[in-house]
Amino acid sequence: MRADKLIRWFLWGYLGLVFLFIFAPIVTSIIFSFNSDRFPTIPLGSFTWKWYQTIYNDPDVWDAAKTSVIVALSTSCLATFIGFCTAYTDFRYQFKGKNSYLVLALLPPTIPLIILALAMLAWFSKIGLSGQVWSIVIAHTVLCAPFAMAVIRLRLQQMDPDLESAAWNLGASEWSAMRYVIVPFAMPAIVSSMCLTMAVSFDEFAVAWFVSGLNKTIPVIILEILQGNIDPQINAIGTFVFVTSITLVILAQLIFMLRTPGSASNA
Amino acid sequence: MPSSDKKRLDYYALTWRLPVIVWQVLFFVGPLVFMIAMSFFLVKNYRMTEAFEMKNWVKMFGKDYFWDSYFLTLLLASMSTIVATCLAFPAAYGLAFKVSGNVRRWIVFLLIIPFFTSYLVRTFSWYVILAESGVVNNILGVIGLGPYTMLNTRFGTLVGYMTLTLPLVVILQTFSLANVDKNLIEAAQNLGASRVKVILQVIIPSAKVGLIIGAVFCFILSFGDFVAPYYLGGSKPPTLPILIIDTTKSGQQWPRAAVVAVMMMVTLMIVAFTAIKLAYSRKAYR
Structure with a gap:
């Protein structure tokens, strides 16, 4: 039918516009990170590495990068552990108050970050933990654990829930069943949750x-530059962060997708 | 199973449950409860002292600028929710009904990418794109239009909100639309319902829960975002999140910031509960 075809074309065109809107700022920032003009206007100036050199030579950026990496690595381990505990408990056990337990574990993403920020700032200074690298790690773990839980729970879903009891009945202790049955099965999800x-x-x-x-x-540095003047350095740092994050996400996705189908074979 | 085994198993299960409970109580519930308590504290000589006084609440509620901010934030977040829900629907409809499952998975994957690119950098990009001498006005200038002022307007703020929320709303709507029973749609078509009628009277009512959940998330994100209204909207007057930042960072008035934060939480709870009630109310089919 002609009308059907027309609607199909309209929907594809519309989807194209949505993608244009979503990816325009990402592409713009990458393009302008190589643009020589200080003020980002069209037509573009010439190609340059200058903004990357500026951030490469900036000790503050290096310090921030170091902090970011420490925080991200620690957060990924802690959040994945907490997420694993939640996912495993939800998958295997029924108990009184399970719903409240899950609400407690999964609620953080529904609270605006700015509110959590204020609450944690105040709480950390109350318990004597403020202004340390560890304060960021703890805060980020609270934010990230629900996502880790979701990824690992999705993977455990594909496991036969009787597999662990079978291992117990065959004489494996709880801990060795965990080590040799559950953890290997969940491993792809654990790795992608870490990424x-x-x-x-x-x-x-x-x-x-x-x-x-x-x-x-690094994001805090970006925020502080943003509060100053227009500075193309942001585009360079942004592109760097973008490449790092996207690599991690694609890695997470690939590991999860490659290992997930045919679940029995890699249990 | 002998009872000693059962007991051991209970302890084993508890070892996996406890870390989460301890962690969340210590670092998630603790901060929030303390923040509520803090809204009753006093600040004397730039130092916060623990107390239980209504002073901050009375002070904030008596200020016009607080209510200006409050209603502006409500208005902007509501606008954002309506615009995102409407803009996302055709895209989600196409993804749910007009493409194969495989294509849909790839497109959803592409839609996830923005969550992992710095929202700050994307906002800065919009600043560049929408500026008086920016990309959009340059292109419009070629065909003899503009320049238009887009920064420091509500339009600018909304562009920022859409950057933050649109991908998520499209994803949530796509999932809920894809789960609509195809037999139901076919039955309606066979009975001679027009395309529009099928969408309005079959698809939307069946996917109501998912659509509303998408809208609620959009509202929460917009309501709590300080980047879009600050950098693209001009912050005049400030929204509640900006008010929290100003009061905390420059004013050192943590208790008053806590009042604002508690008011935000109460508002969001009311919105979320109303929406959930609406989502599960049964009066969809006519």
Whole structure:
């Protein structure tokens, strides 16, 4: 039918516009990161590495990168552990108060970051934890754990729930069943959850800005440059962060997709 | 199973449950509860002292600028929710009904990418694109239009909100539309319902829960975002999140910032509960 075809074309065109809107700012920032003009206008100036050189020679950026990497790595381990505990508990056990338990574990993403930022800033200074690298790690772990839980829970879903009891009945202790049955099965999800939470932590600015004190992360540096003047350095740092995060996300996705189908074979 | 085994198993299960409970109570519930308590504290000589006084609440509620910010934030977040829901629907409709599952998975994957690119950098890009001498006005200038002022307007703020929320809303809507029973749609078509009628009376009511959940997330994200209204909207007057930042960072008035934050949380809870009630109310089919 002609009308059907017309609608199909309209929907594809519309989807194209949505993608244009979503990717325009990402592409723009990459393009302008190589543009020689200080003020980003059209027509473009000439090709340059100058903004990358500026950030490469900036010790503050290096310090921030170091902090960011430490925070992201620690967060990914802690958040994945917490997420694994939640996912495994939800998958295997029924108990009184399970719903409240899950609400407690999964609620953080529904609270605006700015509120969590203020609450954590105040709480950390109350318990004597403020302004340290660890404060950012703890805060980011709270934010990231629900995502880790979701990824690992999705993977456990594909496992036969009786597999663990079978191992127990065959004489494996609980801990060795965990080590030789559950963890190997969940491994692809564990790895992709680590990549994912690392990417989230690497990008988060609101909470980090409030609790970091003098230990700035890369996004906090971006925020501070943004508060000053127009500075194409942002595009260079942004492109660098973009490439890092995208690599992590694609890695997470690939590991999860490659290992997930045919689940029995790699159990 | 002997009872000693059962007991051991219970302890084993508990070891996996406890870390999460301890962690969340210590670092998630603790901060929020403390923040609520803090809204009753006092600031004396630039130092916060623990107390239980209504002073901050009375002070904030008595200020016109607080209510200006409050209603502006409500208005902007509502606009954002309506615009995102409407803009996302045709895209989600296409993805749910007009493409194969494989293509859909790839497109959803592409839609996830923005979540992992710095929202700050994307906002800065919009600043460049929408500026008086920016990309959009340059292109419009070629065909003799403009220049238009887009920065420091509500339009600018909305562009920022859409950057933050649109991909998520499209994804959530796509999932809920893809789960609509295809037999239901075919039955309606066979009974002679027009395309529009099928969408309005079959698809939307069946996918209502997912559509509303998408809208709620959009509202929460927009309501709590300070980047778009600050850098693209000009922050005059400030929205509640900007008010929190100003009060905390420059004013050192943490208790008053806590009042604003608690008000935000209460508002969001009311919105979320109303929406969930609406989502599960049964009066969809006529």
